[in-house]
Amino acid sequence: MIFWILKTAWRQKLSLLASMAGVTSALILVIALDAIFLGESNKIVNYPKHMQPDIWVMQKGVKNMHMATTFLSEWVEDEVQAVAGVKRATPILYINSMMAVKGRELFSYIVGLTREAKRAGPWSVSAGKSMPDRGEVLVPQTLEKLFGLELGDAVNIAEKTFTVAGFTHDTFSMANTVVFIQKSDLEDILKTGGFISYLLVDIEAGEKVDVVTERIRKEVRKVSVLSHQEFINNDFKMAMMMGVELVSFMSMIGTALASLIIAFTGYTLVARNRKEIAIAKSMGFRNSDIYLAIIIQTMLVVVISLTASFIFCVIAIPLIETAAPQISMQLSAEMVGRIASVAIISGVLASLIPAYLTVNVEPVNAMRV
Amino acid sequence: MKKPVVLKAEGLTKTFGQGETKVCAVRGIDIELSKGEITLIMGPSGSGKTTFVSMLGTLLRPTSGSIVVDGKEITELPESKMPEIRAKNIGFIFQSFNLLDALTVEENIVFPARVMPGGVKKAKDRADVLIDRFSLSHRRKALPGYLSGGEKQRVAIARALINRPSIVLADEPTGNLDSRSGQEVLMALYDLSRDENCAVLVVSHDPRVEEMVDRIMWLEDGKLADRKETYHEWAVDPVCKMRVDTLTTDHKVTLDNGMTYYFCSIRCQQRFISEKKGDDTQ
Numbered sequence: 001m002i003f004w005i006l007k008t009a010w011r012q013k014l015s016l017l018a019s020m021a022g023v024t025s026a027l028i029l030v031i032a033l034d035a036i037f038l039g040e041s042n043k044i045v046n047y048p049k050h051m052q053p054d055i056w057v058m059q060k061g062v063k064n065m066h067m068a069t070t071f072l073s074e075w076v077e078d079e080v081q082a083v084a085g086v087k088r089a090t091p092i093l094y095i096n097s098m099m100a101v102k103g104r105e106l107f108s109y110i111v112g113l114t115r116e117a118k119r120a121g122p123w124s125v126s127a128g129k130s131m132p133d134r135g136e137v138l139v140p141q142t143l144e145k146l147f148g149l150e151l152g153d154a155v156n157i158a159e160k161t162f163t164v165a166g167f168t169h170d171t172f173s174m175a176n177t178v179v180f181i182q183k184s185d186l187e188d189i190l191k192t193g194g195f196i197s198y199l200l201v202d203i204e205a206g207e208k209v210d211v212v213t214e215r216i217r218k219e220v221r222k223v224s225v226l227s228h229q230e231f232i233n234n235d236f237k238m239a240m241m242m243g244v245e246l247v248s249f250m251s252m253i254g255t256a257l258a259s260l261i262i263a264f265t266g267y268t269l270v271a272r273n274r275k276e277i278a279i280a281k282s283m284g285f286r287n288s289d290i291y292l293a294i295i296i297q298t299m300l301v302v303v304i305s306l307t308a309s310f311i312f313c314v315i316a317i318p319l320i321e322t323a324a325p326q327i328s329m330q331l332s333a334e335m336v337g338r339i340a341s342v343a344i345i346s347g348v349l350a351s352l353i354p355a356y357l358t359v360n361v362e363p364v365n366a367m368r369v
Numbered sequence: 370m371k372k373p374v375v376l377k378a379e380g381l382t383k384t385f386g387q388g389e390t391k392v393c394a395v396r397g398i399d400i401e402l403s404k405g406e407i408t409l410i411m412g413p414s415g416s417g418k419t420t421f422v423s424m425l426g427t428l429l430r431p432t433s434g435s436i437v438v439d440g441k442e443i444t445e446l447p448e449s450k451m452p453e454i455r456a457k458n459i460g461f462i463f464q465s466f467n468l469l470d471a472l473t474v475e476e477n478i479v480f481p482a483r484v485m486p487g488g489v490k491k492a493k494d495r496a497d498v499l500i501d502r503f504s505l506s507h508r509r510k511a512l513p514g515y516l517s518g519g520e521k522q523r524v525a526i527a528r529a530l531i532n533r534p535s536i537v538l539a540d541e542p543t544g545n546l547d548s549r550s551g552q553e554v555l556m557a558l559y560d561l562s563r564d565e566n567c568a569v570l571v572v573s574h575d576p577r578v579e580e581m582v583d584r585i586m587w588l589e590d591g592k593l594a595d596r597k598e599t600y601h602e603w604a605v606d607p608v609c610k611m612r613v614d615t616l617t618t619d620h621k622v623t624l625d626n627g628m629t630y631y632f633c634s635i636r637c638q639q640r641f642i643s644e645k646k647g648d649d650t651q
Contacts, residue, residue, distance in 0.1 A: 001483065007471040279467045282428055283481040284456025286449075363455070364428040366467055367419050367540055 001285055005293035006300070008273060016301070019265035023258050023305035024312070027343060030254035031313045034335050037240075037247040039328035043173030044239040047109060048232055050123040050170075053200035054209050056231040057089070060222045064234040065109075066176070067096060067242070071195045072223065079220045080199050085207035086216070090119045091196035093183045096176070100156040101139075102147045108177040110157060112186030120200055121180055127151060128166030131180075136165035138180040140172035142325045157181070158189045173328055175242070258305075259346040266298050266354030270361070277358060278365035291355045295348065302347040306340055372403035375458075375535040375568045376425060381434035383420050394420040396591040397434065402536060402568035407559065409579060410572045412588035418572045419540060421588060425570065426459050426538045427451045439535055456484045460529030460567075462558075464541035466521040468513040468528075474520075475500065475509045478527045485532055492531055499527035503557065519550025526557050530565060537561065539571045543578065548633065552611040555581055580614050604630075608637035 009016050042049075044066050048056070057080055059070035080089040093112035098105045113121050113131065121131055126141045128151050137157065143149045144167055153164045162181060171178040187193045203212045209227050216225045226234070270277065277290055310331075317329045383395040394417040402408055412418050423429035425436065427443060435444045438458050443451075460481075461467075468477050478499060482492030500506055503523040513521055522542060529537055539558060543551035559581045562569040571578055579585055580603075586593050602615045613631045615621075620632035622641060632638040 003476075003483070004469060004472060004480065007476075008469075011471040275467070276469050279463075279469065280480075281452070282426070282455060282461055284452045284454075284484045286452045286484075289484070362428075364423045366461070366463060367423050367428065 001280065001289040001293040002296050004276075004280070005269070005290075005297045008276070009269065009297050009300075012269075012272070015268060016265075019261060020301055020305050020308070022261040023265075023301060024308045026254050026258035026261060027305055027309035027339065028312055030251050030258070030339055030342075031309055031331070031335070032329070033247055033250045033254065034339065035313060035317060035329040035331055036327065038332060038335060039330035040173050040175050041236060041239040042330055043328045044175050045232060045235045046170060046173070047111070047178045048228075048235055051120060051200055053090070053228055054203045055201035055213050055216065056226050056228065057199035057201055057216060057220070058197065058224050058226075060224050062224050063226065064231060064238050065094070065198070066235050066238045068238075069095070070197045072197070072199070074194050074196055076220060076223060077196060077199055080201060080216055080223075083212065083215050083219050085203050085212040086201055087204045088119070088202045090117050090200040090202075091183075092117065092120045092198050092200065093186045093190075093195065094197040095186065095190065097158050097189075099139075099177065099179060101143055101149060102153075104147065106143075106177045107175065108157070108179050110186060110189075111178060111180050112183035113180055114183045117183075119202075122166070122168035122171065122178075124169035126167045126169050128164070130166060132165050132182055132185075134182050134185060135161075135163060136181070137162035138166040138168050139164055140177055140179075141167035141169055142172035143167075143177070145325050160185070160189055172326065174326055175239070255342055255346055258343060259350045262298055262301060262347050263350035263353050265301055266294055266351050267357065269294065269297065270354040270357040274357075274361050275365060275368075277361045278363050281361065281363035282366040287359050290358045291351075294354050294358065295351045298347045298351045298354075299344065302343050306343050310336060372405055374401045374403050375439055376400075376402040376570075377437040378425060379435050381421070381424055381436065382432050383417075383424060383429065384432045394591055395424065395431075398588075398591075398593045400425075400586070400593065402570055404535065404568055405562055405566045406584065407562045407569040407571060407582040409582040409585045410570065410588055410593075411574065411579075411585060416588045417591040418588050421593075422538050422540055422570065422572050425536075426461060427454050452484070456481060456532060458534050458536055460532070460534040460537040462522070462525050462529050462537065462539035462542045464544040466513070466518075466525045466545070468516075468521055468524055470513055473510050473512055474505055474516070474524050477513065477524055478531055480531075481528060482531050495531060495533070496527075499530055503527050517550065518546045519553050522546060522550065522554045523557060526554070526561070530561060530567075533565070535567060537567045537569045539569065539573075541573055541575075542571060543573060543575045548577075549609055549611060551575060551577065552633075556612065580617075581612075606631065606633045606637050608640050609633060 048065050059072055062068050062070040077089055077091050080086060091114060095110050097108060097110050099108040118131055122138055132138050137155060149164060151164055154161050155164060213225050213227055320327060321329060378398060378400045381395055381398040384391055384393045386392055410418055424431045431444060435442060438454060443454055472480060475496060479489045479492045479496045482489055500509060505523060508516060508520055542554050546554060555578060558569055561567055603612050604615045606613050607630050611633045613633050615631050618631050620635055620638040621629055622638060623629040630641060
């Protein structure tokens with residue numbers, strides 16, 4: 001029966017190819033959305049990921065950076081610095097705000113750096129300065145490509161004008177753009193002083209992160225102390241949570257579309273070949289033989305479409321990122337496994353309709369001319 | 370000696386619908402089919418022939434009555450047991466051939482063997498024999514779309530025989546064929562009843578079928594009646610090679626040398642005469 005189903009499907013190549021193209025397109029949509037989501041989520045945590053301190057210290061109750069607000073008194077820096085095992089504590093002042101670039105507004109991480117805090121600044125500079133002076137800002141190089149921004153141009157952050165003094169690499173995402181200004185400029189924007197947001201703590205060689213973390217917790221009051229890994233995990237989780245509903249919804253639409261096409265493929269196979277199924281039944285084939293063959297055909301469509309869609313994405317993603325630098329996309333093994341599982345389960349569920357039709361094909365139909 | 374009965378039906382009845390829309394297609398039919406015997410069922414359109422054959426072939430459940438196939442009462446068996454009986458005991462030949470379009474001649478012939486123990490591998494030798502027997506060797510790899518009507522029906526007969534069924538049910542097997550192909554198919558059915566020792570039940574309107582069967586039954590208004598056997602003396606039409614009953618044909622020619630030739634139609638007779646004249650002129 002499987003042999004017959006496969007030969008029949010092969011004989012109806014055009015409709016088979018159309019179904020595969022439909023399922024592949026729907027799966028590409030799902031993969032692309034997931035890849036954008038993962039890529040963007042990773043970009044969102046790019047700043048803390050590249051800073052890589054051993055420990056993060058912030059206002060009590062705060063556990064991450066994305067969409068977070070944290071203020072610590074400046075003297076906390078001295079308290080942390082005094083803890084045994086701490087080699088260096090680098091302060092940054094930080095807010096989430098909008099940056100206006102040539103009439104466009106971008107949601108941004110505004111990182112205020114002290115003159116001594118080079119360690120918390122950009123990790124890769126493509127042009128201009130690596131530390132901003134007063135009234136200067138370092139922005140992602142992607143803005144140069146997107147808006148034709150040049151060194152010396154003006155941008156606005158919270159109605160304060162800054163001059164672009166440097167371009168940085170790997171600091172742009174659609175959800176947030178990391179820009180660097182002087183801490184004093186950020187204090188002007190906030191109309192306050194004497195505060196910091198985070199302390200990036202590096203520990204002495206030979207010390208253990210968890211031991212030093214515990215010491216800071218004991219010795220410095222009203223602060224949140226997390227290892228870098230915990231901090232990154234929290235931030236990534238938060239980034240995922242921010243978009244997960246939208247992306248899940250879009251993925252569901254894509255998956256439903258793929259399921260519908262798979263079901264339609266199975267449905268047309270059975271509907272078109274009702275007479276032949278009746279003939280097979282008149283010769284002793286069971287419903288289970290026929291249904292198994294339909295599932296195998298469906299699975300074949302799903303597996304080929306899945307493979308084609310992943311191959312397409314692997315080829316297309318670098319091209320898309322080159323053509324549209326504002327888009328970050330990333331594939332992962334977990335994503336491949338998840339989408340493949342969902343597609344296969346959808347395929348099996350989508351086969352229920354053809355299965356129902358198969359059961360209802362009476363063998364006596366073979367007698368009809 | 371009485372031939373062994375392979376199919377026995379008693380009081381077979383089939384009704385469709387209920388209440389005022391109730392239609393009785395088959396009414397209490399009794400029939401026995403024996404090995405090596407060909408039975409013809411004739412009757413007007415709508416007399417219930419196809420319904421009757423469908424019930425005998427386990428494709429349709431009777432409303433009442435019993436069917437015994439190879440000594441096994443099958444009427445009360447659950448639906449799940451029916452595929453096995455269809456596969457092992459019954460071979461179908463349909464009017465519209467019912468070949469599977471995507472499969473070649475050889476694949477179509479072995480198709481029913483896929484549900485049998487041993488599958489296609491075991492049926493390979495049998496398929497080779499049937500392909501040779503029905504002169505299909507040169508069409509072995511052809512798809513049904515490229516076959517003539519006669520070839521298609523020969524493939525269908527070979528397919529019906531692949532699992533060595535004890536019963537072959539043929540529903541209007543010559544209905545879609547020209548006279549020559551129809552004659553070939555009838556001869557094949559006749560041969561298989563004798564050589565394969567099958568019980569063959571043919572449903573047909575084709576009067577030529579009457580000439581080769583052992584028993585004719587008449588179905589009308591869902592009821593069956595026997596018809597008397599007819600005696601035949603067969604000859605072969607020298608033009609189209611069809612079998613002709615010498616006792617009933619109106620087309621015959623006796624030559625000067627005393628040889629008499631019989632023809633299936635006036636067309637063959639005229640052609641024979643014109644060819645003879647041509648030969649004499651030369």
